[in-house]
Structures are given as structure tokens and as C-alpha cells.
Amino acid sequence: MTDSSFHSTLIDWLRRHAWLRRLLIIAWHVAGTCVCYCLAFYIRFEGDLPAAAAGMMRRTLPILVLVNLSVFALVRLHSGMWAFFSMSDLARVLFAVVSATGIFALLIFVLLDFSFREYPRSVFVITLLLMVAWMAGARLVVRLIRERKGLSSRRESGRDRALIVGRLEDAEDVIKAWDEGNTGIRAVVTDETSAIGLTERGVPVTGPVSEIGRIARRLGADRVIILPPYTKPRQINQIMEDCSKAGAVCTFKMIPSMADVASGRVQHSGIRSVELEDLLGRPELSFNRQSVRDMISGKIVMVTGAGGSIGSELVRQIAHYGPKKLIMLDMSEFNLYSIDMELRKSAPGLALASMAGSVCDAGLLDRLFRRHPVQVLFHAAAYKHVPIMEDNVAVCVHNNVVGTARLADKAQECGVERFVLISSDKAVRPTSVMGATKRLAEEIVQNRRNNGPPCFVTVRFGNVLGSSGSVIPLFKEQIRRGGPVTVTSPNMTRFFMSIPEAVDLVLQAGVGGNNGDIMVLEMGETVRIADMARRLIELSGLRAGEDIEIAYTGIRPGEKEFEELMTEDENVVRTPYEKIWVIQKKPGEGVPPLDIESLSRLAETGDEFALRAELARLIPDATLGKGGRGA
Template identity: 40%
Template structure:
């Protein structure tokens, strides 16, 4: 009994109240969007909205029912208890569904790769949120590590933080980890290199999140931005950003790139296209490479980029002059060259014809047709060269310096070391050898080289080209030299194998003309700083331009007579620092 009344007295009003109670909930829930939410993706805010909608529903029901149902009145406590029961039932049913779904997903993830996440910050939290919502995730995140001691021993989204980055090898073994994900997009390059070197001690597949700026710019889910760790990441070199001065140099100018289809040349074309030239002229003798970069730039820029592609050899002075006469470039980047050291040892006359006199043809045409600036792409092998290729590139630098003494065109050279991933370089070779099951071939266990990524090298080339006043040899800071053996071992590890166990490394002995180490500066050139900390200037060497060009004419006759022995001797006479070593024992 309620207030002296029996339950039968309330039957009609209770029936009507239940109907009206359900209507209030349905209407308010509908107006507040509670039926539009996907509860498998529900967060805490969804549950808060549910409680708010229930309070509003109950409030409306109580107020209206007191006005409609006069006798007998149902006590307010009954309404409140009913509302509490309805809200709890709704909340628990939806929460149970989400928990059931997460359990099912957890069972599916047991089949995915066991993953350790490095970093327990915002990026890791967002990634874990996304992984809970992704039914077909290929990663089963087992644990995290973080170098913040306050986080160690705690949980992030239910995943334990078991240690610091120094504990990675131990955790990999203990937790049977298959994949390691570096999820700290704001990490500086030095610490990234340190952490990846720790990870490379394991057999795990290594993944990484890209720079935080790229993530924000793309606006895509974090999971879609995860990529494999590349050898370039182990270099630990920060990204170079072009200055406004460099951009202004290219913008609205006619720019020519010789060797534009090669590794360096094609990247030059990409970065020049971003600066908005009036016309980009790509010159290359190899039609497949020229076609590839042409199609790439057309897909990316369409009609926004005015571009001309010409198939031509820089050896053909008449064709070179015809191209300059037609297009009248104001900026010239000369990247066309033969670069393979052993091949040029076998065919020195081809190295001289292409490198030396190809440079001479393009440089003379630049001067003749009024180009403002000529930038030669040189190499560290031009410093105290021991091989024909290096000697020819040194001669190219001498041509640039000699022409700079008498020309209104600004002639400069930019010298740097090896670039990772360029055509014919050691990295693609190692990847092919790993794909074939090994062994990887290294010429000498102590051989070292300076390395730079292709985009980094090209950005610095553009910067140096913009700051040149004439005759300088710009030297790029290549960082610390890298042992080729370390590079080979790291690449094997990044591929998920164990060096010398799964894939062997064999030493083949130094090749003709190869040095154990490369020098970036000649002693007599000195070193001057520039505004860019990564670019230095070697002061021009005094040259007698009259006698130099006479000797160059004589060299040309020998080269076109195809007398290799006499040609090498002529190179030795013309390049004082050239000490030819046709073969070195390991």
C-alpha cells in the first residue's frame, strides 16, 4: 500500500505513466543525438551525455506527469527510482557491448604481431585509442617503455610501462616481442639515433611515426602514418629547411638541370619545382630517367609547372649551345656525370669526355648565353684523388674556378660525399643482396664514408648555390663518417635478420682507385664559415687561366684518341693532387 491506497488504485495511472515515461526518454534521447552515436567507439564524453539526457528526460516526465495525472498521484520517489533504473540499464547495456567488443578484438590481436611501443606520451595514447577501435589491427601492443622515470611502472590505456629504452633488449626477450614501434614524433635526431641503435640489437621489425609536423599537416590517423625504420633514420641528421633567399633565387626564373633524371638531378628538379620557377628545363641522355621525372612532376603539379625535357648529351657542344640559345636559363645546376669509380678506371677516356668536357661545354654555354649562376655538383672524391673519376671531378672544379676569374656569370661548385639510396650506391646493392639471401659484400672492414640523404644534399646544394659570389667550392657538413661494415650490419638487423648468422658479410678487398676514407677539404683550400652551419667555403685556388685552358685542349686530344695510358698520365700532370692508385690490396 502507498498512502493508504492499494496497488490496484494505481494500475491505470501506472500504465499511462509507463507509456509516457518511455515516450519522454525516446524523444529526449532522439533530440540529444543518443541514437546517432556508435557505441563501439564510445569515450567518457558519450557516457556523460547519456546521464545528461536521462536527467532531462526524468525532469520533463515528472513535471508533465504532475500536470496530467491528477488523481491518484504517484509518489515522486517512484519516478526517480524508475529513472535511475532506466538510466543504469541503458548505460550498462552499452558499456557491456563495448567491453564485449574489446574482448573479441583482444582475442583477434593475439594473432597479430606482439609489439613494444617506445614512448608513453600523447602520440602513444592516441595510437592506443585508434588500435582499440580498429578491428583488423596487425599489432598486438604488449607493453611500453619511456625514459621518464615517473611513468615507469604505470599504465597507459591499460598497457603497462615496463621500463626505459635501455631495457628494450631485455623486454623483447621476456615478452617475446616481434615488432618495436617508436612513437615519439617530437624526438630529436640525436636521441632517435640512440634509441634505434638500441633497437637494432634485437631481431624485431622496427617501425616509426614520422615528424609531428607531417602528422598535423596530413590530418590522417596516426596508425596510417606508421612506416618502417630506414637506414637514413640511423644517421640522426636533422631536416634542412630552405631559406627565403634560396626560394627567391629560383622563383620565376628559368632553371636548367643537366643530368636531371639521375638521383641528385631528379631531386633537384623536385625541390626546384616547389619553389615555382618560370620554366624548368630537364636535360638528360638517359630517356627512361628523364621520362620518369617528367611524369612524376606532371602528376604532382599538372599545368602549374612549366617544364621542358630534352634528351641530350653534355658532350655535344652544338646541342648544348642550341638548348641554351632556345631556353636562355638564368640558373644552371650541372649534375650530369659518370660517377662509378671502378668503371671509370677501366674507361678513363669516357670519364674525361663526359665529366671534364661535358662540364666545360655546359659552363661555356652558360657564360655565352648570360646565365646568372652556374652550380657544379662535385664530390668528396675530388679531394686528393686516387682514382680517375675523382681526378676528373677535380678538373671540373678547376674549370669552374678558372671561368669565375673572367666571367660575369657566378660559377660555384658544391662538394659532398655519398648519398644514401642514389643509383649504384651501396644501399641499393645491400638491399638486393639481402633479398637474395646474402652475402653482403664489403670491400674492407675499416672502410668509412660520409653519408647524406638525397633530399638533405639537394637542399644544401640549393642553399650553397644561392650564397655563392663566384669561384667558391662549397663543402657540405657530412656529419660523422660511417663505417660501411656498420651500415651493412644495421641494414641486416633492420630487415629482421642476424648478421653473420642469417646473412653473412664477406670482405672483397679494395677496388681499383678506392680509398679507405674520403677527405672533404684540401689543405690548401682552407675553411671559411657561412651563415649556414652546415655549409663551408674552400677559398679558390689561384690558377693561370691561360695556360690551364691550353693544357685542357691537349687533354681533350688525348681523350679522343682513346689512349688510356697517356690520358691517365696527362691527368696526373694537370691535377697536382692526383696520386693514382689503380689497385690497393685489402
């Protein structure tokens, strides 16, 4: 049996026999009392102990043993785990030793007729200091043995390979917060050059951060924990790029705010992975939350497509603004059930109505609006998957176009105050059936703006990260399976935004948009899909082209290589809201008159070629193919 296995077996055996462990601790306390008390006398008399003093020591030692054991038992010093000795345990030791010494001194004072004439008073102080050293020192030694043993085993197991990137002050908080977490920190990487070569809580300090790739490779790191101020998108991207170029294969973690670490709210398990949203560099937006509250608070609000990615986030945020009632409409029973259960738990006082059905069902809409006098309506229900809709032209037209028209008509008929349509960048010069139907939905809303309330507003934005059917979940699943990650074209680019950001825009547009406005978010630079796939592979701790291949499959029917949010012909002006623009168009501008009933009848025939031809006629700048994947 090796020393390590013997040590582990002994520790496990003692933990199973708690009575024996307590007995050994009590014996240690007795031995410490005897040794420290006798040593205190010898120190006091510099090794030349007089007979009278030796007699006093022998007579009073049993009293001190009895006092110490009693006080230590009351403070429960025998119950702590020495391997995890902490500052609070040290405070208990100090309290116990000081209290026992005080009680012992009081007893000696009484026994010697209320005086210390025959007793050297400095012995009390020396005994107290020696007892603190004996009691705390033994526990610290046991803890150091445990930590060194754990450090050695973690190195042997290959888990001790993390780097912290950040300022020294913040790094110290992290090391201290995860002192018991077996984080396995190899080094702190910082730009504070004066500290490079030193150690912080036993962890080497190195740098600068611009050398992170070389450092990670040299130390064999497999994790990088990034702290502020290095958590900005550009800096995270640079750190990942440096590691990739140096051939260091790492996973990347981050702590967005050091306040949680300093306050002790974040634990080791709470370090979150760097997500794709952290790398995009989206501008921070400042919204007028009070104006949104004024629009929603005390109102009856309806959200269509409430179980979808955008719809579910809409109802979550709307619930926080205190609506009088929230009506949720969705065709998916499961999605509707999921968001219903979530809201009943997170907003128990909110009046909810969950309606299963389609916006195309005129009878359902009639019953719904009779039962619930809706005041604010967010229309997020739509088919949106481009390649699938190329094979399902009729249902896409019926849902996205006819459904929007019927919902808008009912909103006008019932006096809805505001109607907000969720549109897409694919409506701009559409090349797909889905994009063409969203363009027609915009025209439907535009054409009704002069016919009285509601105030019709359209919100147009790009791709949403993590939404159902988006490319991000697909890439993650392909990486999980070992690849390849499939990208349609090496040059394909897209605009991206997060779901909460998209919903912020929708809510702000509901307040700030005038009748007939198309609100557009300034989305920054486009992102190459191939670069996004490569970053996702790297975030998984793998190498693109080595561990996971990227395969190019070709552009699918209806897809564009480049997306755009507006055309140069559209009248685009600024709004009072940061990063939000508005497109002001005249009703029916550039589009022939739209006969909804005729289009509905055509959709009911299922003649997809005729529908494509009609979409192309209605949208002069559309470029639609002849058929979908199954054509």
C-alpha cells in the first residue's frame, strides 16, 4: 500500500468512526495544555525553574487541563474538520483559548486569596500565545497537507490547467473565492508588468495579456478564465485568436462582473462559459423603459406566436411592466403550455389567457376579441424557416399574409390602440417565399394606417441568436456529435442580435413608432457565418479543421449570401431613440394593390407555381426561384 492510499484509508476510517476522532482531538488538547503550560514556566524563568515555581506548576496544571477541556467542549473545537480550517475556525480557537485563560487566571486569583503574590503573572500570557500556536498550528498543518495533496493529484490528473486573465486585485478575489473549489489555477496573466515574475496567493503571475497564446501553450492550459476589463467583445476575440494562432486548445470562461465575486455571491460552479453573444460586439442600447411601462401598465395586451423565441421573450418582458391582462396565442400546444407554466410561476399575480390556435382562424379571432378587449397587440406569429417554406408556399402565404390581414382587420374593428408587426430583414428585396410573405405583411400594415386606429408599427431586424430554427443551435449540435459543421457558403454574412435586444426594440417601437412607420435597429457590422462556426468550435475547446471540420454545402433555395435591412430607395431617418432608425413609406408605394381574398383563395388551391408568380407580380424587386428543395 502506498503512502497516499494509506493516508486516504486512514482519513476515511477516522471519518467513519467519529467517536475515535473526537477522542484523538481531546487527547491532543490535553497534550497541548500540558506542553504549553510547562513550556511557559520554563520560558518565564529562562530554563532555570525554582522549586517553588515547579511546585506551583504541578499543583495548578490539572486545573488548567479541566478548564481548557470544558471551554473547548462548549465552543465545540473537537467538531471542526481540520483539513478545512478557515478564518472563522481560527476566530473560534482564539475565543476559546482567551476565554479559558481568563477563567483559569480568575480561579488562581481566588485560590491564592485574591492575589498573584506566589504566581508569575506573565505565565498567563505566554501560555495563551503557546496554546494559540499549538491549536491553530496543528490545524493549519493538516490543511496544508490536504491542499498540497490535492494540488499534486490535480496535476497528475491533468485538471490543474487554468489561466486567469485580469487585474491582480480581481484575480486575488477569484483565487480566494475558489480556494476550496479545486479550480487548478496555473497562472494569472495580467498587463501589470511590475508584478510579472511574482506570485499571488501562491499562483505565478505572468504576462502581458497579448502573449496569452504563447503562455497558454507553454503552461499546457486548457481553460482561460477572463475577468473584467478584458470581457469586452474585442478583447475576448483577441484572446481567442491569440490562443488559436499559438495552437493552445482551451475552453473560455468569464466573469462579467467582479462585484459578485467580491461579495461572495458567485461560486466556482457559477463561472459561465463565453457565449457567442459575448463576441459579437453589439452596441449597448439605452431604452426609455418608463415610456414602455406607460404603454403597457394597466392595459390588456395580446401577443401572437407567444410560444416562439421572440414571442416568449416578449411575454416575459411585458409581464414585468404590469399589464392588466396578457393574452397569449400560439399554434403549438407544447410551446404555449411551457410559457404559460413559466409565467404562472414567475408572475403569479398576472392575469393570463392562453389561447391555442392560428391567426388564420377568423372564428377564433372573433371569439377572442369579443371576450378580451385587446388594447395593445404584438404580432409575432409567422413561419420563418426559409428553406422549409420554399417547399410549403401555400401555408406560408396563408399564415404570414392572410393571417396578418385578418388579424389587422380585427384589430381595427375592435379598436386596438397599437398594433406592432414583427418583420424581418428578409423582406428587403426578397429572394425567398418567407421573405416575400413578410414584405406583403408589411404592406398590409402600411395600407391600413389611414383607416383610423390602431397605430400600426412594423419592426424589422436581422437574425436572432439562439432562436428556434436558427443556425447556432444547429452548429452546437453538430459540434457535440463530432462534426462536420455545415456552412452554406464561405462568404455568407448575416446581421445578428440577441433575443432580449430584439424584444427591447419591439417594445420601444411600440412606444416610439408613428402610424405606418417601419422601425429598424442599427445592427452594426455583418458577421461571416463561417467565422461564427469557427468561433463556436473554439469555444468548445476544439480546433476548426483539425478536431472538427467545416463543410461548405452551397446556398439553399431562397437564401441570400448577403442580407440588408433597407434599400437605398427607402426614406430612412433618425429617431429620438439611440441606434433606432425609421423608414417612412407611402401606403402601397411600389407595390400593386393587394387583394387578400383572391390571394387566400389561391393559397387554398395549393398551386405553388401560381402563388410564386403572384408573389413576384406583387413585389417587383423580388427574385424568387422556381421551387424548393423538393421541387
